[in-house]
Amino acid sequence: MPTPTLTQLETNLEDLRAMSPRETPASDSREAMIFGIYDRLADHENCVANVVLVPADEIGAPDWDRADPTNLESLPADEWPQDEQAAMRAAVIVDQIDGCSGDTSMLVFLRENDEPSLIQIAGPEADRDIAHAIIARDIGAAPVVRPPSKFAESLAKLGQELFAPKAPPVAANDNKPAKAEKPSAFVDAETLLGMEFSPIKYVIPGYVAEGLTLLGGRPKLGKSWLALDFGIAVASGGLSLGVECEQGDAFYLALEDNQRRLQDRLRVVLPKFHRPDMSRLSLLTEAPKINAGLIDTLEAWRTRVSNPRLIIVDTLAMVRAEKKRNQDSYSADYEALSPLQRYASAHRLAIIVVTHVRKAEAEDPLEMISGTNGLTGAADSIMILNRTADGLKLYGRGRDVEEVEKALKFDGGKWSVLGNVDDVKRSDQRQKILTALSEAEKPIGPSEIATAAGMTAANVRYLLGKMVKAGECEKSEFGLYVLPSPLTPLTVQRYLPPSQCNNTECEGCEDCEGAHLKVHPMAEWPYGTPQWRGLRAAKLSIQPLCEACLCREVVEPATVVDHIIAIAKGGDPFPPLSGLMSMCEPCHNTKTNAVDHPNASGFRRAMKGYDVDGNPIDPEGWAFAGRESTGAEPAMGNDKDLVLQEADRWV
Structure with missing residues (x-):
C-alpha cells in the first residue's frame, strides 16, 4: 500500500x-x-x-x-x-x-x-x-440534475395537451409546405472552390499524415518497435521506413512497457556513437483512460512543447473506455476512437493508435483489425503490419494517404523497406525458378517449373522471358529451359536433343564412337554461350588492341573477337586462341564484307590492311589470312584443351 x-x-x-x-x-x-x-x-x-x-x-x-x-x-x-x-x-x-x-x-x-x-x-x-x-x-461541481421519470413526463405532456390554447383550424385549400429550418452553417460549392487551406502535414511522408492513424498487427510482430522508430525519426529529424521526417516533438505512450524496457529498446536502436539528441521525444508508461483524463494528459504535453507533431498510443486496449450498458459494439468501438480523432483534427496532430488484429486472414486488410468497422470508420488512416508466406509487409491507406504496400525487413530492432511487395515478390519468384532449374537433371518446361516452385504457369512463362534476356537462364530448345551451362564446349551436346547417326549399320554409335553423328546446329554456333564469353575475355585480356590496326602501326582498342576461319566456312566454333583475332569494329566489318560475305550487300568500308605507305600487306587476299601465331599468344595457344580450361576460368 x-x-x-x-x-x-x-x-x-x-x-x-x-x-x-x-x-x-x-x-x-x-x-x-x-x-x-x-x-x-x-x-x-x-x-x-x-x-x-x-x-x-x-x-x-x-x-x-x-x-x-x-x-x-x-x-x-x-x-x-x-x-x-x-x-x-x-x-x-x-x-x-x-x-x-x-x-x-x-x-x-x-x-x-x-x-x-x-x-x-x-x-x-x-x-x-x-x-x-x-x-x-x-x-x-454543481449537483447533478436528474431527468424526470417516465411517469412525470407523461403527466406533464398530458397537462400541456389539456390546457394548451387551441390553434385555429387550417383551411382545406392551404397547401403551403412548412418552411424548413435554415442550416446553422453551410457553404456553397463555388465559395468552397475559392477557399484556401493549409497543405496536409505528413509526419512520416507516404505513411502517416495528420489525423488519427490506426496501426494494427499480430502480437509480438514488432508493432511497438515500429512505433518507437516513428517517434525517434520525428524527434531527431531522421529516417523512418527510408523517408526523411521533419523534426518536431513526439509523445510516445508505451503503456504495455516500463521505463527499464524502454531504455533497453532505445539503446538497441540508437547508435552508440554520435547519438542524436532525444530530448524532443517524451515517454510515458502509465496514462488514464480516454474518458477519464487522457485528453487532458495529451493537452498538457501539447502546450508544454514547442512543435508538437506526433502522438503514439500503444495500445488501444490500455486507454479505451468500458462499453456502456446496452451499447452496441459498433457504437462502442466508434466512440472509443472519436475523442482522439477530434483532438488530432483540432490541433493538426498525427496520432497513431496501436492495436491488434484478428487471427484469421481477410481479403481486405482493413478487415483484419480486431473489433467492428467502428474502429476503422473512426480512423483517418489504417496501417496493417502482417507476416504472410511472402514475408513481412506493411499495408496502408486512408483519407489523406495513398494506398501503399511495402515489403519490410526487421533486423536489430529496426524496420527497413525492401521495396514494393509486387517487386520483391517477383524477385523471390525468380529465385524459386532458379532453384527449380538447379534441382532438375534435364531441361524442363514452364509447367514443371511451376509445380516445383509452387507458382502459376502463367507467371513462370512471363518471368522466364525476362530471365532469358537477363542471362539468368537459357532456352535449350523450344519450351525447355536450363541454367547457364557451366560445361565446356566439348560437352555442350549433353543439353541438346539426341543427334542422329548417318551410319545405318551403327547401333548406338558404340562401334563408330560417334564419328558419324550429325552435330546439332546449336553446337556449331557459340555466340551467347558462357564458353564463348570466356574465350572472348581470355583473348581480349591477352591482346586488348586491334591486330589489324597494329599491322598498319595504328593503335586502336579491340572491341570484337573474330574467328579467323568463319564458322560458316567450316571453322571451329571454339578454336584455340591462335584461331581468334582481336579487332576493332570497323576492321571487323571490313573483313566480314570482304572475305566472309564478299557478295553481300550493305556498306563497305575501305580496307585497313595497308602499311603506312599505302601498299597492301598481302596483295593476294585478306591481310591476315593464314597468318602464324604471334608472340603475344601464350605457349598453350595451339593446345585446344588448355585453351578451354583457360576459357572456363573466364566464365
Missing part, C-alpha cells in the same frame, strides 16, 4: 455545507458535510462511495495514517454516531474510480477546522493524481 498523502480538496465549503438533503441538526454540522460529500459523489456516478469510521488511536482520536480498507467500520444501522468522539472518525471511502485500478481506494475526511482532505489508502500510487482530480471535480 502506498504511503498516505494528505491533500486539501479545492471546493466551495459554503455550498458543501448547504447541499446535504438529509435531516440534520445544523446545515453546517460535520454530519451534513460528510453526507453531502457522499451524496455528490454518488450523484455523478464516477466512483462508489460509502460513509465509514476510521480506526481510533490510544486516546480515541481518528488515526488517519493507519486507515486501511480492511480496518474501516460501517456506520451502525446507517445512522450518524451519537458519540462526539466517534463522529470525529467519520469519513467517506471512495473506490471503483473511473480510469483507476480496481484496487485503488481513497479516503475523504474533515480535519479539525472542517477542511475536507483526501488520502490514498490502497492501490498503485500512479492512480493518485487521477483519483484526486475526479473526486475533487465531483465534490466541487
Whole structure:
C-alpha cells in the first residue's frame, strides 16, 4: 500500500455545507458535510462511495495514517454516531474510480477546522493524481440534475395537451409546405472552390499524415518497435521506413512497457556513437483512460512543447473506455476512437493508435483489425503490419494517404523497406525458378517449373522471358529451359536433343564412337554461350588492341573477337586462341564484307590492311589470312584443351 498523502480538496465549503438533503441538526454540522460529500459523489456516478469510521488511536482520536480498507467500520444501522468522539472518525471511502485500478481506494475526511482532505489508502500510487482530480471535480461541481421519470413526463405532456390554447383550424385549400429550418452553417460549392487551406502535414511522408492513424498487427510482430522508430525519426529529424521526417516533438505512450524496457529498446536502436539528441521525444508508461483524463494528459504535453507533431498510443486496449450498458459494439468501438480523432483534427496532430488484429486472414486488410468497422470508420488512416508466406509487409491507406504496400525487413530492432511487395515478390519468384532449374537433371518446361516452385504457369512463362534476356537462364530448345551451362564446349551436346547417326549399320554409335553423328546446329554456333564469353575475355585480356590496326602501326582498342576461319566456312566454333583475332569494329566489318560475305550487300568500308605507305600487306587476299601465331599468344595457344580450361576460368 502506498504511503498516505494528505491533500486539501479545492471546493466551495459554503455550498458543501448547504447541499446535504438529509435531516440534520445544523446545515453546517460535520454530519451534513460528510453526507453531502457522499451524496455528490454518488450523484455523478464516477466512483462508489460509502460513509465509514476510521480506526481510533490510544486516546480515541481518528488515526488517519493507519486507515486501511480492511480496518474501516460501517456506520451502525446507517445512522450518524451519537458519540462526539466517534463522529470525529467519520469519513467517506471512495473506490471503483473511473480510469483507476480496481484496487485503488481513497479516503475523504474533515480535519479539525472542517477542511475536507483526501488520502490514498490502497492501490498503485500512479492512480493518485487521477483519483484526486475526479473526486475533487465531483465534490466541487454543481449537483447533478436528474431527468424526470417516465411517469412525470407523461403527466406533464398530458397537462400541456389539456390546457394548451387551441390553434385555429387550417383551411382545406392551404397547401403551403412548412418552411424548413435554415442550416446553422453551410457553404456553397463555388465559395468552397475559392477557399484556401493549409497543405496536409505528413509526419512520416507516404505513411502517416495528420489525423488519427490506426496501426494494427499480430502480437509480438514488432508493432511497438515500429512505433518507437516513428517517434525517434520525428524527434531527431531522421529516417523512418527510408523517408526523411521533419523534426518536431513526439509523445510516445508505451503503456504495455516500463521505463527499464524502454531504455533497453532505445539503446538497441540508437547508435552508440554520435547519438542524436532525444530530448524532443517524451515517454510515458502509465496514462488514464480516454474518458477519464487522457485528453487532458495529451493537452498538457501539447502546450508544454514547442512543435508538437506526433502522438503514439500503444495500445488501444490500455486507454479505451468500458462499453456502456446496452451499447452496441459498433457504437462502442466508434466512440472509443472519436475523442482522439477530434483532438488530432483540432490541433493538426498525427496520432497513431496501436492495436491488434484478428487471427484469421481477410481479403481486405482493413478487415483484419480486431473489433467492428467502428474502429476503422473512426480512423483517418489504417496501417496493417502482417507476416504472410511472402514475408513481412506493411499495408496502408486512408483519407489523406495513398494506398501503399511495402515489403519490410526487421533486423536489430529496426524496420527497413525492401521495396514494393509486387517487386520483391517477383524477385523471390525468380529465385524459386532458379532453384527449380538447379534441382532438375534435364531441361524442363514452364509447367514443371511451376509445380516445383509452387507458382502459376502463367507467371513462370512471363518471368522466364525476362530471365532469358537477363542471362539468368537459357532456352535449350523450344519450351525447355536450363541454367547457364557451366560445361565446356566439348560437352555442350549433353543439353541438346539426341543427334542422329548417318551410319545405318551403327547401333548406338558404340562401334563408330560417334564419328558419324550429325552435330546439332546449336553446337556449331557459340555466340551467347558462357564458353564463348570466356574465350572472348581470355583473348581480349591477352591482346586488348586491334591486330589489324597494329599491322598498319595504328593503335586502336579491340572491341570484337573474330574467328579467323568463319564458322560458316567450316571453322571451329571454339578454336584455340591462335584461331581468334582481336579487332576493332570497323576492321571487323571490313573483313566480314570482304572475305566472309564478299557478295553481300550493305556498306563497305575501305580496307585497313595497308602499311603506312599505302601498299597492301598481302596483295593476294585478306591481310591476315593464314597468318602464324604471334608472340603475344601464350605457349598453350595451339593446345585446344588448355585453351578451354583457360576459357572456363573466364566464365
